[in-house]
Amino acid sequence: MKLSELIRIQETLRKKIEPVYSGNNVQFVAGCDVAYTHENSIACVVVMKMSEMSIVETSFHKEKTRFPYIPGFLAFREANAIARAIAKIKTTVDVFILDGHGIAHPRRMGLATHAGILVDRPTIGCAKSLLAGTYRMPGKEKGDFSTVIIDNEVVGICLRTKKGAKPVFVSPGNHMDIENSIKIVLQCTANYKTPEPLRLAHIFANRKKNMEA
DNA sequence: GCGACAG
DNA sequence: ATCTTGTCGC
Numbered sequence: 001m002k003l004s005e006l007i008r009i010q011e012t013l014r015k016k017i018e019p020v021y022s023g024n025n026v027q028f029v030a031g032c033d034v035a036y037t038h039e040n041s042i043a044c045v046v047v048m049k050m051s052e053m054s055i056v057e058t059s060f061h062k063e064k065t066r067f068p069y070i071p072g073f074l075a076f077r078e079a080n081a082i083a084r085a086i087a088k089i090k091t092t093v094d095v096f097i098l099d100g101h102g103i104a105h106p107r108r109m110g111l112a113t114h115a116g117i118l119v120d121r122p123t124i125g126c127a128k129s130l131l132a133g134t135y136r137m138p139g140k141e142k143g144d145f146s147t148v149i150i151d152n153e154v155v156g157i158c159l160r161t162k163k164g165a166k167p168v169f170v171s172p173g174n175h176m177d178i179e180n181s182i183k184i185v186l187q188c189t190a191n192y193k194t195p196e197p198l199r200l201a202h203i204f205a206n207r208k209k210n211m212e213a
Numbered sequence: 214g215c216g217a218c219a220g
Numbered sequence: 221a222t223c224t225t226g227t228c229g230c
Binding site: 033034036069070071072074077078099100101104105110111125127128129130131132169 | 217218219220
Binding site: 034035036037038069077164 | 230
């Protein structure tokens with residue numbers, strides 16, 4: 001498939017973005033991540049109870065990797081596997097946190113946005129580095145943040161989730177807004193810079209990969 | 214043309 | 221992301 005076609009798909013999906021979180025107070029949060037083998041993609045979803053940060057359910061989905069990693073098109077590589085793993089979850093999850101950007105993307109279609117549209121559920125993107133845009137380094141205290149701007153638009157934030165640790169980039173996916181994104185990410189982050197559900201999904205996906213390998 | 218570029 | 225052990229630093 002040509003890159004120009006993928007861009008057309010992103011521009012079409014972009015029109016479906018719902019920039020508002022109309023859910024209730026978050027009771028269940030989930031982290032989604034993918035680990036790779038030479039030929040397979042292993043997606044993992046970890047659902048946790050927000051109030052106790054305890055695991056309530058996990059799911060996995062393995063499939064052949066059909067798309068390479070191309071900056072700006074990560075969703076075409078991971079979104080399907082993640083959507084399938086999410087489909088196996090029985091718990092009614094309030095919000096899903098994904099490893100990548102939401103609308104902090106050239107066409108506002110980062111992994112979290114794309115996957116959020118596929119499953120039609122609230123999603124937040126939490127990336128370790130910037131894909132596009134500009135920002136100022138935030139303060140060193142937990143909770144300090146600065147805005148990420150693309151095309152003169154605030155699309156997300158650079159957030160310090162842990163004192164002294166490298167900040168993460170948070171942006172709304174689908175059915176989500178910046179304010180709630182910040183609140184939710186900070187709410188499920190304690191001893192590590194990465195939100196607990198996402199941190200565990202990363203560990204579990206890799207554990208699963210190393211077993212069959 | 215040059216440099217940047219989530220996982 | 222993946223290939224990989226110990227090691228420097230708070």
